[in-house]
Amino acid sequence: MDVAIIGLAQSGKTTVFNALTKGRGAPTGGGGPGGEMHVGVVKVPDPRLVILEEMYHPQKVVNAEITYWDLPGAEDPTKSQGIGGRHKNILQSADAFLVVVRTFTDPSVHNPTGGVDAARDVSAMLDELAFSDLEVMERAVERQDDAIKKAKPAERQALGRHLDAVKKAKTALEAGIPLRRQELSPSEAEFLAAYQLLTAKPVIVAFNTDESGPDVLVSQLGLEDSVTQELGEVSLCGKLEEDLALMSDEEDAFFREELGVGEPATFRVINVSYGTLGLISFLTVGEDEVRAWTIPADLPAQQAAGAVHSDFTRGFIRAEVIPYDDLVRCGGISQGRKEGVLRSEGKTYPVKDGDVINFLINV
Numbered sequence: 065m066d067v068a069i070i071g072l073a074q075s076g077k078t079t080v081f082n083a084l085t086k087g088r089g090a091p092t093g094g095g096g097p098g099g100e101m102h103v104g105v106v107k108v109p110d111p112r113l114v115i116l117e118e119m120y121h122p123q124k125v126v127n128a129e130i131t132y133w134d135l136p137g138a139e140d141p142t143k144s145q146g147i148g149g150r151h152k153n154i155l156q157s158a159d160a161f162l163v164v165v166r167t168f169t170d171p172s173v174h175n176p177t178g179g180v181d182a183a184r185d186v187s188a189m190l191d192e193l194a195f196s197d198l199e200v201m202e203r204a205v206e207r208q209d210d211a212i213k214k215a216k217p218a219e220r221q222a223l224g225r226h227l228d229a230v231k232k233a234k235t236a237l238e239a240g241i242p243l244r245r246q247e248l249s250p251s252e253a254e255f256l257a258a259y260q261l262l263t264a265k266p267v268i269v270a271f272n273t274d275e276s277g278p279d280v281l282v283s284q285l286g287l288e289d290s291v292t293q294e295l296g297e298v299s300l301c302g303k304l305e306e307d308l309a310l311m312s313d314e315e316d317a318f319f320r321e322e323l324g325v326g327e328p329a330t331f332r333v334i335n336v337s338y339g340t341l342g343l344i345s346f347l348t349v350g351e352d353e354v355r356a357w358t359i360p361a362d363l364p365a366q367q368a369a370g371a372v373h374s375d376f377t378r379g380f381i382r383a384e385v386i387p388y389d390d391l392v393r394c395g396g397i398s399q400g401r402k403e404g405v406l407r408s409e410g411k412t413y414p415v416k417d418g419d420v421i422n423f424l425i426n427v
């Protein structure tokens with residue numbers, strides 16, 4: 065899963081990136097337009113893998129992963145407040161956005177927006193995403209209009225349907241409805257998918273608070289429900305989390321205990337991300353590998369097989385499924401089979417979190 069970290073200048077994007085990735089520590093405080101982009105991969109912690117490792121002693125254990133992208137500030141801060149043109153392709157291919165919103169008050173850190181106003185900044189960033197999509201849709205309308213004029217009569221109908229889909233999305237965007245909330249037919253969705261619109265993607269707001277908090281809630285910002293619907297949210301103190309994340313694991317744990325800070329923000333962000341994106345993990349086990357795979361909740365077994373290998377979708381015969389808890393209780397798959405808790409499921413079986421699956425494939 066790819067998550068792009070975006071937000072207004074000096075909101076703490078790079079600080080939060082460091083906190084989440086526990087990396088070497090990308091330089092903060094001077095990103096801006098000329099700044100570098102940072103990429104970091106984080107393993108999704110999954111206690112089930114630890115137990116399965118003890119059961120199977122596999123050669124390797126593979127956690128699910130999240131890749132975080134920290135983008136530098138916009139080229140022209142007066143034109144765009146955070147959605148840089150240079151890195152648009154990264155935004156387009158991201159699975160979700162983590163929008164960092166400054167609520168820390170520290171007067172020693174310059175605030176280019178003038179002062180803390182979380183509601184204003186959340187709206188500004190959502191507007192930025194919508195403006196970007198509107199621009200794309202406006203250009204698409206022009207291009208489709210042109211294409212229709214030049215097309216042979218036989219091609220006109222399909223091009224017309226494409227144009228209608230683009231116009232419909234544009235009108236809804238103008239009315240403030242992000243693509244992810246627009247009702248689209250399958251063919252409209254297919255036409256629009258090609259444009260990789262930014263408002264199609266889930267948004268998680270990360271309030272970057274002072275050390276002493278308080279946590280901020282989207283619902284308390286006084287924004288319209290239509291704006292805040294479906295937003296994921298998390299509060300964290302970026303600076304403190306960064307300081308702790310850059311320590312050794314032992315020191316990190318010691319100071320968390322000492323300061324009463326709770327679990328690392330990186331875990332909370334992962335949980336909120338899975339929740340907001342509607343994702344789950346299924347597991348595969350064996351002597352070679354024990355592994356977690358991330359998929360949308362209830363994905364049919366045949367598509368879930370495609371997460372393991374693209375050929376598995378085509379060659380899918382059936383899935384042998386045992387819930388993780390049953391597997392651990394039985395002590396192994398063959399015992400699970402004897403006890404009747406190993407099920408044989410077909411193509412359309414909706415895969416659940418914690419299903420341990422063996423795909424039977426015809427290759």
Ligand SMILES: Nc1nc2c(ncn2[C@@H]2O[C@H](COP(=O)(O)OP(=O)(O)OP(=O)(O)O)[C@@H](O)[C@H]2O)c(=O)[nH]1
Pocket residue numbers: 071072073074075076077078079080091092093094095096097099135136137168170173272273274275301302303304
């Ligand atoms: N007090 C305090 N300072 C913070 C916090 N988070 C970030 N900062 C400081 O704010 C400044 C800007 O942080 P960055 O992480 O560089 O912000 P950014 O959004 O990446 O900035 P650009 O990339 O330049 O847009 C740095 O001096 C950070 O140390 C926080 O939670 N509390």
Ligand SMILES: [Mg+2]
Pocket residue numbers: 077078079092093095096099135136137
């Ligand atoms: Mg930065």
